[in-house]
Amino acid sequence: MSRINQNVGSMVAQRVLSQQNMDLSKTLNRLSTGLRIVRGSDDPAGLIASENLRAEKVAINSAMNNAERAEQVVNVAEGGLQEISSMLVELQSLVTSTANEAGVSNEEKEANQLQIDSILQSIDRIANSTSFQGIKLLNGNFEYTTTGVDQTEIDDLKINSAKLSNAAGSS
Template sequence: MRVTDGMLVTNFLNDYNNNLERLQKNQNMLSTGKRISRPSDDPVAVAASLRIRTDMARNDAYTKNADDAKSWLDITDSALSQLNDLLQRTRELAVEGSNGTLTQEDMQKIVNEIEQLKAQMIQVGNTQYNGRYIFAGFKTTTQPFSETNNSYSGDNGIIEFEMGPGGNKIAVNVTGDKVFNVDSTGTSQLLVMMDNLKSALDSGDHQALSNLIADVDKQMENVLAVRAEVGAKSNRIDLIQNRLQNDNYNFTALLSKNEDADLAQVITNLQMDENVYRASLAAGARIIQPSLIDFLR
């Protein structure tokens, strides 16, 4: 086979371009830290990365829901703690007013404090989180309790947050009808009890006050039971947050293993490709020799 100068030059240019492409690829991996810059580099790895990123995005959404639910439950627990303190103070005043040794002026002072305690209970019942009433059920934009009456304006809707695949949901809210002991007529028995205490104090009915102490104890037991339920949910969400954090770490590690380049190997390959590139330039300088025209100038 006859070998011409044109064939030598063409083969040299092809080899030269191949060496240059390998050099560029390694330089790109070194600068980005990634071994994949386009799907054609490794289609299987690209498909795996897409699946991992989808899982990470879903995990991030679950994490945001868990954080939101944790904050909601923390606000709820704080409100229930305040309500329990108010009931405890109410009980102390009821015991004080039932001993029969207080003057009418002293009884009036207790009446005034009972009124303030009831007003504060209503304020606790209207606690908001992120602009939503936490005790209103689904009616999160409706104020559930009012100082003008003892009725409940919310509903018994349960708000659930999804925190995992397969419909893993947790109810984050506690409805006001459960906390404030709302009866079938929509009236809060807790607030009615506060009115009854005020009436008994106004009339000086010590026996009625003694009987109402048991009602106060029942309301406190109810609030404590609800608070225990909230605490159990909060503990579960803590476990879910830890799991989601571990999942995110594992996804990140898996994505890094799938996409990141071995920098030590890349540097070694880059040095080798640089040497090959320089050798190809030297070889090309010898292949493309001066022609007859160069001597005729």
């Protein structure tokens, strides 16, 4: 008859030691990486939540970059529009003074007309040269597009545009 010699206490101690070594290895790995979740087996639900948050962070950063870029575009367009606005005020003054026939000679009217033409040409020049990274913003050809935006989240959107050209029809 054969006899199998087993030391149950030794086997339990070996299993506990092996488990302790695995726990120590996980702890050292977490300490060395600084991460709470090193592998998916550490916390599957936590890993999924972490990846979702990471993807959301990327989307938010992208949206912030897009907003900053849009702000830059608006600032460039606003600069051109402010310049045009000041010219339009001057133009209105000239037109009003020229339309008032009392005491205005033909030479003054012709001089005012030359100045009006010059202002209109300057407005056209500004409208055709105001651009952001090669895209002309004020010449009437700029189309506003959105990509990656959930249209159901937009409550109100108002875009005003004007085609700027002189009376002769050139733009």
